[in-house]
Amino acid sequence: MKAITTILFILAVGCLAIYAICIYISALCKSRNPGISSLKEKREIALEGLAVIWTQRQKEESSPKKDEGEARKEPEKKQSGTHTPDTVSFRDPDLNTFYIENVRNKAGFPHGARQVAEGILEILDREGDCPSVVNTHGEIEASMEMGAYNRLARVTLREHAFDTAREMLCLIDPGPMTPMAIIAALGHDLGKIPAYRQHLYSLGDHPVISVTILDKIPGFSEMPNRGDIITAIRDHHRKPIDFFSIKLKEADQEARKKELARNFSLGDTRTGRESTSREEEPPKRAASAGRETIFWDDENKTEGRKRKGKPKEVEIPWYNGKAILQEIAGRINKVDEGRWEAFSMVNGYVYIQVGLLWSVAKKVARMNGDPSVLIADTDDELRANILYSIVERLKTEENAIARGLIRDGYFSAPFVVSMQDGTVHSKASYVPFNLEAFGMLTSELESQKYGKVREIVDVTPKW
Template identity: 35%
Template sequence: MNSYYYLSGATGLVMIGYGCKLLLSKTNQKSPDLQTTFDPEVAVALGFQQTIENLERKSLQEISELWTDTVIPLALISRIWREPEPEPAKTKRPRPVFKHPEINAFYNAYVAKPSVRGNRRIVIEKLLQMLDVDGDCPSVVGRGIYANDNEQERKYGEESYEYLAKIPLWKHSLAVTERYIAKFQHDSMHPDAMIIALAHDIGKIPAQYSKFYRKSDHPVTSGLLLMGIPEFLQLGNCAELERAVQNHHDLATNHHLPTALKEADQEVRKLELAGMLANASSRDVKSIDAIQPTHLITENSGIESVAEPIAVENDDSGIARNLEPGSMYVPHAHKLPEWLNLDAVLTYIAERINIVIKDPELKGLWHAYSIADGFVWVSEKLVWKAVKEVAGHQLDLITADGDEAVRRNWLYSIVRRFGERGDVCIAMMKEGYYQAPVTIITGTGRSLPGFYVPFLSRAFGVDATTLERRKGSQIRGLVKNILPKIQVEIQ
């Protein structure tokens, strides 16, 4: 047993000795790597006896290329997240031929490029073919046989709507697409831009719109038609493109693709309506919208039926939604132009206070009602019509009818300016609002919520007592009282 322990101890000593020998031999070796990379003072401190003059020195800028690289354009690196284009087919697709020369010219200028290829080109060609075959229809929808209250375009003035209806859909779509493409700097985005813009209104084609107009508006229908193209579904970003099409009439788009599309659409509409103004300049018209004259119904004229006053639940103008900022849309004020005469707007409204009105554009039978405490409650519809009537042939107001966000910005700016002048009680409205919440007591005693602009009777140059004497039995049968939900005393 003792001999076994002696043998184990001897073996251990031999192994320790061999390890020490290896360690000493490595320490005495010179390291060429250390000679060229260590700082001289550090190298000497570690025991390396190399010559300091032999060390190579480089500036930080010279060696920075180790962790930096050349700048690569976004258009090139976008290929990382874009799906790879398929290999060109051995048999080349025949170039489509269109019956409209303008569509052929558009194809040659924008589509017949090497950068427009694969499924994207196929989708673009199919959209152009749809517009070529079925796009001779009106470029606006919402009235007539397929009346749809959800369509923003139906709010254009009568003459504006009729004029835009004469512009074919294919022509409007090409103009919007050209404007939209110009908003993207990199050519790599142009194919997607063409898909979005060419598709944004294809839901207006009557054969398709007639199937869905009762349940949705044309942006939704356009998105459905786009998703029905097999090659479109093969695109990696098809969902993003489809959302841009469906959201281009939203109050707040919150994304560059639909926002830029909305801008391009309104820019083209403004040009189209400018053509209408040019054609109408030689005619003697009171308003470019050719709004039917307001018929003031006197006490003796009578009406066929007495309707309930306009309230939020029955008002198709979306007043309730307009008054809710937050996630919907918060209007912002802008400087009012010099051509807008606010005193003339007040005069227009004053003639309609406590009067039963029959106006197909305004809807409802009353839009301005005074109460004994000195307030005159005016609907935003009447304010907007008064502004348009007074302004006359102003392109900005005409086009605003087709863009709800722009229209609300105008109303917010105008009402706030009236408030600064002391004509409107701003204290009754929350920040971002241009109307105040009220409870309407109808002639039959019902209570209905509503939203109206709180004008002061003195803004119209009359006192509350004088306005009360204007009320006849018809208006009293419609409205008994209006109670503001935010109580403020008149100073």
């Protein structure tokens, strides 16, 4: 019994000792960490406190090593959604504006297309201060009147590229075609840059040089519509057949019209009108009826180059029928070194060279303050359309055209001209007028004849 009591006593003392040890340990922990409470105790912690802890943790994670921190820095930016600012900028402020408004960060402008557009804009920024026209051998603009050429030479290539691009954006609907329209418009005349013309020498073929330059711009060869852009650029001085090419040509023409209008009044600011301007020179006359024509409408050809389809009527706001007839009247039966532009016959008809009608049309347009017609010097199709429109209005409004001598849908007709010495010119093309339209008598005009025109004995329609 005594033994059992002793054992129970020892167990009680042990339990008390263990309890005392637990209390001691708990007190010791609280003394080292006063903020720690019992597991059952609830404690409110302010959000600012958690923020400090989180900030401290971020600081500790980013501090171990400098090189590791640099390696983590870029991925962290991407994950946070931070946008890297666009570093593309250009020297020319107008170019920067165009880029921001039409290219940079634009929806529907793929990365590859944007890369190509930036490449073209960089070239224009660096080299685009050159004139927008060239008159080297073989270039279509070499045939332009000097007055019009000089006015367009005041327009820089960069300005013309922007003008064409803006017109192009007006001609097409916004959408998938927009990037290729901007690229084609900005790049269509890059071949006029002097440095590239020297390096990529070509006889008057700036569209081909433009395509060669585009091919060297990173990303262009990978564009899915590369072929459409190339075709449009190559055909912008020809007769295009597909929608996109037609729109580029129209944009180029509209840009030129507005550029001429902007610079039209500047031609008279020095010493009267430009004395060297070809627009003041009399039109070139041919040596004989067989070589005096520009247009061959019996075969629907223009300057020896065959045209597809008949001409169509276009707007000619500068038109003044009476002024045109008055200008022509002063040239009838005039001979210069055996050459003539217009002659009358006793049958009451007056035969006008197409070249004379075109020269008079340009003069009347200038007199009415609209020089846009001058761009047709470099565009056979546009010139034919303007001439056709003039003839149609002279026919209906002035009753000036001899309807029985010209077929519908044409502005001139082929004739066989016979001379006193037996010479026959079978390839003469004229615009036939009624003599009454000039307010002159047949006898009056016949009395004014001299030289070669007196030797014309017969004019017969060829068709």
